[in-house]
Amino acid sequence: MSSLISYDTVALDNGEPCFQITMTAPRANALEPDLLAQLHRTIDALEQSGAQKTMICGGRNFSTGGDVGRFFEAAQQGQAESYARQVVPVLQDLVHRMIVMPVLFACALRGAATGGSAGILFASDIAVAAPDAFVQPYYAIMGFAPDGGWASVLPERIGVGPAQGWLLANQRYEAADLQRVGLVQAVDEAPETRLLAMFAEMDTGSALAAKSILWNENRRARIRAGLDAETAAFLSLIERQETLSRMEQFLKQSG
Known part of the structure; x- marks a missing residue:
């Protein structure tokens, strides 16, 4: 365990083990290098546990994706690509691991899941959203290319046209929208409890x-290439x- 992630094995009502991962990082679980590295170590622990069902949770907000402030700071220092290499490929490998592992992943979604953090939802096998949950890409207004599977995994889940429209229009999909397109299977005030019952x-x-x-x-090969x-x-x-410039403008507006 760490200050960024906690994990434990809980018993389901049918007696099976469920490996529960909870992100507890600062700034609403922003996908910084330390958190992503710890997520991979936690998945290593999952593999060693032998559990075949796991649930990934966040806090009041699931995750706000990549930290724009950290990207902007790196860019000002001429280190934008170097910093991105510590974040994006690591996130991509996490999404890929979730898809190819012989483990069932469940995502309990509360609050925001923005940018690349939505890749955890896209790669999950089942998901339940709280009524306040929403997913929004932000790439088109930030000037970033999509990561986390927005342009590779999401089209496999909902189709190329809907995925493209969502991305380019920077639409916010609320819990009911996520259920409509099949990314979550239920909307519930207690998504963690609902998922454990489904499992x-x-x-x-x-x-x-x-x-x-x-x-x-x-x-799988198509996803890896994407x-x-x-x-x-x-x-x-x-x-x-x-x-x-777009990062600077975004930080001023949200500051």
Whole structure:
């Protein structure tokens, strides 16, 4: 455990273990290098635990994605690409691990899941949102390329057209919208409790078989290539003056 993440194994009502991961990092679980590294170590612990069901939770806000302030500071120092390399490829590998692992991932969504943090939702097998939950990309107004699977995993989930419109128009999808497009299976005041109940009713073998067929070898290869393309595009845009100006404007408006 760390100050950024806590994890434990809880027993479901059917007696099965569920590995529960809770992000507890500052600034609404902003996806900084330390948090992302700890998430990977926690997934290592999940693999060692032998649990086949896991739930990922946040706090009042699930995660606000990449820290724009840190990106802006790095850009001012001429280190934007260097800093991005500590964040984006690590996030992409996390999303990929969730998809290819023979483990069922559940996402309990509260408050904001913005930018790349939505990739955890996209890569989850089931999800429940609290009524106040929302997902918003922000890439088009920030000048960033999409990461976290917005341009690679999300189209597999909801289709290319809806994913493109969501991205380019910077739309905010509320809990009901997320359920409508199938990214969450329920809206509940207590998403963690609802997910644990859903897990207890779910036959693990059947669910894992479905996951392995749905995320077959061809789709996995396509996802890996798409995630890598997202990373390359992100790195190519992060050092532009236009991106720096947009980050500065965003920070002034939100400050």
